[in-house]
Amino acid sequence: MKYTVNNNSITVHNTENLDLKETLECGQCFRWDEVSPNEYTGVVQNLTVTVKTNNNNFIIENTSEDDFNKIWANYFDLYTDYGSIKNKLSRIHPTLKSAAEYAPGIRILNQDPWEALCSFIISQNNNIPRIKGIIKRLCEGFGKKIKDDIYSFPSAKDLSSCTVEDLAPLRSGFRAKYIIDAAQKVASHTLDLEKIKTLPINDAREQLMTIKGVGPKVAECALLYGMHRLECFPLDVWMKRAMEKLFPGMTPEDFGENAGIAQQYIFHYSRMNPQLFQE
DNA sequence: ACCCAGGAAATTC
DNA sequence: GAATTTCATGGG
Numbered sequence: 612m613k614y615t616v617n618n619n620s621i622t623v624h625n626t627e628n629l630d631l632k633e634t635l636e637c638g639q640c641f642r643w644d645e646v647s648p649n650e651y652t653g654v655v656q657n658l659t660v661t662v663k664t665n666n667n668n669f670i671i672e673n674t675s676e677d678d679f680n681k682i683w684a685n686y687f688d689l690y691t692d693y694g695s696i697k698n699k700l701s702r703i704h705p706t707l708k709s710a711a712e713y714a715p716g717i718r719i720l721n722q723d724p725w726e727a728l729c730s731f732i733i734s735q736n737n738n739i740p741r742i743k744g745i746i747k748r749l750c751e752g753f754g755k756k757i758k759d760d761i762y763s764f765p766s767a768k769d770l771s772s773c774t775v776e777d778l779a780p781l782r783s784g785f786r787a788k789y790i791i792d793a794a795q796k797v798a799s800h801t802l803d804l805e806k807i808k809t810l811p812i813n814d815a816r817e818q819l820m821t822i823k824g825v826g827p828k829v830a831e832c833a834l835l836y837g838m839h840r841l842e843c844f845p846l847d848v849w850m851k852r853a854m855e856k857l858f859p860g861m862t863p864e865d866f867g868e869n870a871g872i873a874q875q876y877i878f879h880y881s882r883m884n885p886q887l888f889q890e
Numbered sequence: 891a892c893c894c895a896g897g898a899a900a901t902t903c
Numbered sequence: 904g905a906a907t908t909t910c911a912t913g914g915g
Contacts, residue, residue: 638896639896731896734895734896734897735895735896735897735898736894736895736896736897736898736910736911737895737896737897737911737912737913738894738895738896738913738914739895739896740895740913740914741895741912741913741914742895742896744913745912782911782912782913783911783912784910784911784912785898785899785909785910785911785912786910786911787911789898823898823899824897824898824899825897825898826897826898826899827897827898828896828897828898829896829897829898832896845896846896847895847896847897848894848895848896848897849896850896878896882896
């Protein structure tokens with residue numbers, strides 16, 4: 612990977628298959644905001660950066676070479692060859708090929724396991740704008756201030772001593788008790804997310820589902836988006852519709868070791884084309 | 891008023 | 904065990 616170090620920013624050259632809108636607004640993450648056209652500000656751990664693209668250059672502002680190599684290159688999954696993965700996936704089914712061509716710049720981010728788990732607990736029976744609002748209030752109320760009005764995602768430990776009443780300002784409804792149970796199990800090391808990340812997939816699913824409010828779909832999202840288990844294939848209401856109408860008779864296993872990437876292409880394609888599912 | 895939202899738990903059949 | 908209802912909240 613070729614990159615240039617500038618004053619307070621990094622420019623990555625010839626990045627293919629990276630589109631910020633497609634990647635940051637496809638429902639896998641909830642903490643990136645478009646601050647001007649094709650320019651996004653987000654928070655990862657205790658760092659905040661602004662990113663943009665210019666032709667095939669990918670620019671990360673407000674960072675150092677150190678943080679780029681430690682955090683950002685992996686976060687944006689820059690070591691993975693999406694062109695090769697798309698070629699393989701496209702041979703599985705013509706509609707999957709179309710979905711991949713519809714948003715060729717989607718990448719699966721390497722998000723923090725706890726943040727992904729907590730975020731997708733909040734996502735259940737909810738819509739994306741409201742999920743973002745709840746998470747914003749969660750960070751502002753319980754995270755650490757980074758600068759100005761930017762706050763880190765609160766750790767499991769930060770939340771483990773909270774009560775449902777403490778979380779009332781989030782207006783997260785029935786999900787508050789689920790957030791607390793997850794925080795307590797992780798903070799007490801009843802569950803070790805770094806360990807779960809490496810377990811055989813069914814063991815990993817089983818452990819995550821010991822958390823109240825974590826069923827098959829939330830577990831699958833935590834594994835795919837927070838632990839980069841690319842074989843995972845979350846089935847939400849959109850994906851169930853898509854499987855019925857676009858891939859009748861097929862199962863998640865049919866999409867193979869990169870099923871999660873296929874899922875993201877299909878999810879985004881379906882959400883952007885709801886007319887496919889009318890009557 | 892009604893329906894739905896990147897579901898899961900509680901209840902009923 | 905499988906099908907249905909309930910759970911908070913907010914937008915359309």
